[in-house]
Amino acid sequence: MPSDIYASLRQEAERAWTEWDDPSAARISVGISAAALTVGAGRTLDAIRATVAELGIEANILEVGDIGFSWADPVVHIARPGMPRVTYGNVSADAAPQLARDVLIDGNLRPDLALGVQGDAPIPDTEIPLLKDQSWMRDQLRLVMADFGHIEPGNVLHYAARGGLASLDRALHGMSPQEVIDQVRTSGLRGRGGALFPAGVKWGFMGPPSGGDRYLAINGEEGDPGAFTDAAIVENDPHRLLEGVLIAAYAMGCTKTYIHIRAEYRLPLLRLRRALHELEERGLVGRNIMGTEFSHEIEIEATGHAYICGEETALMESVEGKRGAPRPRPPFPAAYGIFGRPTTINNVKTISYVPTVLAMGGEEFAKIGAESASGTAMLSLSGHINKPGIAEIPVGINLAGVIENVAGGIRGGKQAKALQCGGPLGGIMSADEMDMPAEFQAMTAKGSPLGSGGILALDEDTCIVDLVKNISEFIDAESCGKCFPCRKGATHISRLLATIVEGFGQTGDLNKLQSIGQSMVAGSLCGLGQLAPGVLNNAVRYFESEFAEHIDDKRCRAGVCAGLTADAPQPAVEAAIA
Numbered sequence: 165m166p167s168d169i170y171a172s173l174r175q176e177a178e179r180a181w182t183e184w185d186d187p188s189a190a191r192i193s194v195g196i197s198a199a200a201l202t203v204g205a206g207r208t209l210d211a212i213r214a215t216v217a218e219l220g221i222e223a224n225i226l227e228v229g230d231i232g233f234s235w236a237d238p239v240v241h242i243a244r245p246g247m248p249r250v251t252y253g254n255v256s257a258d259a260a261p262q263l264a265r266d267v268l269i270d271g272n273l274r275p276d277l278a279l280g281v282q283g284d285a286p287i288p289d290t291e292i293p294l295l296k297d298q299s300w301m302r303d304q305l306r307l308v309m310a311d312f313g314h315i316e317p318g319n320v321l322h323y324a325a326r327g328g329l330a331s332l333d334r335a336l337h338g339m340s341p342q343e344v345i346d347q348v349r350t351s352g353l354r355g356r357g358g359a360l361f362p363a364g365v366k367w368g369f370m371g372p373p374s375g376g377d378r379y380l381a382i383n384g385e386e387g388d389p390g391a392f393t394d395a396a397i398v399e400n401d402p403h404r405l406l407e408g409v410l411i412a413a414y415a416m417g418c419t420k421t422y423i424h425i426r427a428e429y430r431l432p433l434l435r436l437r438r439a440l441h442e443l444e445e446r447g448l449v450g451r452n453i454m455g456t457e458f459s460h461e462i463e464i465e466a467t468g469h470a471y472i473c474g475e476e477t478a479l480m481e482s483v484e485g486k487r488g489a490p491r492p493r494p495p496f497p498a499a500y501g502i503f504g505r506p507t508t509i510n511n512v513k514t515i516s517y518v519p520t521v522l523a524m525g526g527e528e529f530a531k532i533g534a535e536s537a538s539g540t541a542m543l544s545l546s547g548h549i550n551k552p553g554i555a556e557i558p559v560g561i562n563l564a565g566v567i568e569n570v571a572g573g574i575r576g577g578k579q580a581k582a583l584q585c586g587g588p589l590g591g592i593m594s595a596d597e598m599d600m601p602a603e604f605q606a607m608t609a610k611g612s613p614l615g616s617g618g619i620l621a622l623d624e625d626t627c628i629v630d631l632v633k634n635i636s637e638f639i640d641a642e643s644c645g646k647c648f649p650c651r652k653g654a655t656h657i658s659r660l661l662a663t664i665v666e667g668f669g670q671t672g673d674l675n676k677l678q679s680i681g682q683s684m685v686a687g688s689l690c691g692l693g694q695l696a697p698g699v700l701n702n703a704v705r706y707f708e709s710e711f712a713e714h715i716d717d718k719r720c721r722a723g724v725c726a727g728l729t730a731d732a733p734q735p736a737v738e739a740a741i742a
Contacts (some may be wrong), residue, residue: 169454170333173324173446181325188245190223190268192216195239195313197230197399198431199392205238207257212240215261221268229400231313233300234553235572236279239313242267249282251295251313299569300551305532307520307540308513309556312400318438320446323403329448331522335411336456339522344415348518350526352538357383357474357511358586358615360537360604363518369498370506373417378506380418382409382515383479384425387471388587389638391618393542394512396554398425398432401516402439406462408515410453411522413460416508420461422483424473427466436464471642475690476509478644489644490690511616513542533559534603541602541617545571548578548623557602564598567621578623582706586615588635588642589695591702592628611702627724628707629714632700633661639696650693653684657700667727669715674704 166174185191194209209227216223231239236253240260243249250273255263259277266272273290280295281287295301306312315322323329335344349364370378382405386394397405409421425433440462443449451459470488472478477491480502501507517539521529530538543555543566550572557566567573567580574580580595585607593612600606607614622631636658645651657680660673681697688694704711713719714728723730 166330167333167337167454170329173329177321177324180321184224184226184322186224187243190221190245191226191241191243191249192223192264193226193228193241193249193313195230195237195241196227196431197237197396198429199234200230200237200239201431203237204257208238208240208255208260211257211260212264215264216268219265219269221264223268226316228315229312229317230396230554232309232396232554232556233279233551235551236553239279241282241313244268244271247287248285250287250292251279251282252277253279300555300572303557303561303565303570304555305540305558306556307532308397308401308404308516308542309554311404312396312554315401317400318402318435318442320403320439320442320448323401323439327523328403328519329407331519332407332410332448333454334522335414336454336458341415341417344411344522347526348415348521351521351529352526352533353514353517353521353529354537354604355511356513356517356542356616358589358613363510363514366498366508366510367412367416369496370416370418370508371498376505377419377503378417379502379508380409380413380416380421381476381479381483381502381507381509382421382423382425382512383474383476383509384423384429384512385467385471385474385479386426386512386616387469387474387642388589388616388618390544390546390584390620391587391616392544393554393617395429395432396542397512397516398429398436402432402436403443404516404519405436405512406439406443406449408518409462410449410460411518412508412510412515414458418460418508420463422463422465422502424465424467424479424483426469428469433464433466440464470644471638472644472690472692475692478690479509480507487644489646492689513616534601536605537603541604541614543570544618545621546619547584547621548574548576548580548626549621550575560601560603563600563602563607566602566619567598571619571621574621574623576623578625580621581624581626582622582628583612584620584622584631584635584699585612585618587618588638589692589698590615590618591698592632592706593702594706597706611698611705625722627665627720627722628703628710629661629720630665630722630724632703633658633665635699636661636696639692643692643696647687647689647693649684649687650689650696653680653688653693654696656680657697661700664711664714665720665725665727667718667725669718671715673715674708674711678704 240252240255241249275291278292353363354360473488478488482488497507583593591612640654640658643654684693720728
């Protein structure tokens, strides 16, 4: 049974939701995210508001989060009175006024712009399919993304109206801390930051409270190029993260949480701060939460750009106000963490699954996904694809199907050449290997771990050597420099690759690169140096002939490398002299 405090909040939330989602009125919502704003979503929202006012249309208008369809931004959702919402894509500020007139005045639902009808019931006598039946949605299972594009981000009443905070209420009033940990352990939830460590086991390392402060730190650094799912959660449904934080803190007896997030994530930060403020105002963060003895403080740490702070000990250094650089281990954070107190570090995605785990129950959650990793995977889809954006799929479905259906296939009718997964510390996989499960361990075995969910699809015109060079330059720039193997090794690899793409590669360079990489793996202090050679090693594994062409033939078949020719072998130095 829900507590009286939650029941009262839920009643208030349902009234507020009914006021917005009144089926007797027209409803218009526009997806606003940082990405959508870059293609004019803000101007689209302004144009719709002006048109509704000018025409005297009675309509409720709301700014919602991004549904994840970056390829279709700006996205607008419109419902005529008594009808379900229709989602429209690529609605520019110029097109928005006519769309509003057509749908709300003339009754023309504009199938040419429609992406699909939301919900389970189609609109009779129309050509518009259900959104969930579209090829890019059929394979998705949205657990963390369930409210993306449906609620006003940061509005606690909207979150609660759709079932939010029920899991927190259940935990505080019906479960012991150990029972919460047991449910998370039973669910099989693994860390979604890339390490895949079982979350329930990690929480158990903290042991029972023994007096004094203990901390939870949330890793929202997400500095990987091509990864943007953590920012999307904070931006589109910040209360889900905060509810997960409170449940996890209760389970581990933590007194305070630090949410570490980049300061340049302006819109996510704005919405997260609003969400936290609303919880604090209602007594859902602070002293005696929901009338219980549980008290907890949450602090948002907006920090400067530093990729290394995605490493947990460097994150702790940053929270303490120091330069972000790894600490030696042991001692481990659960024994000696932030300010010397027991600390657990979890990724944004990991914690955001926790409310769903309690709502479903650990056993039911464990039935989703693969045996090695239950649940879903949030994906950042980018590169040479038709439908870039964010998706959420059950772990283990076919990877080639994800690229063809969810990502819309390779643009321009070209063939896929490779996938670069897991960010700069991940790997490169030949497209010939794509017919396999989109599953963490299976992809790791192919040398291209899924990691935090970033998938960069590359077409046939991509130069793999140039791509690896660019990634190595990023790693070189982001190395903190604390340990010699990483500091010098990253620089040597990036410089040697630069000489190869400029046409000055020499026989034996590949052996040198791999030898340097082995030294980095063996001697680096943290995961950045230890994993940095992975992309190079797997690129050579699948595309060794392409490296050989660059070094021996001075040829770049893609015509990308300026120091090399695209057709006939010709030494770059001789070509320059000629």
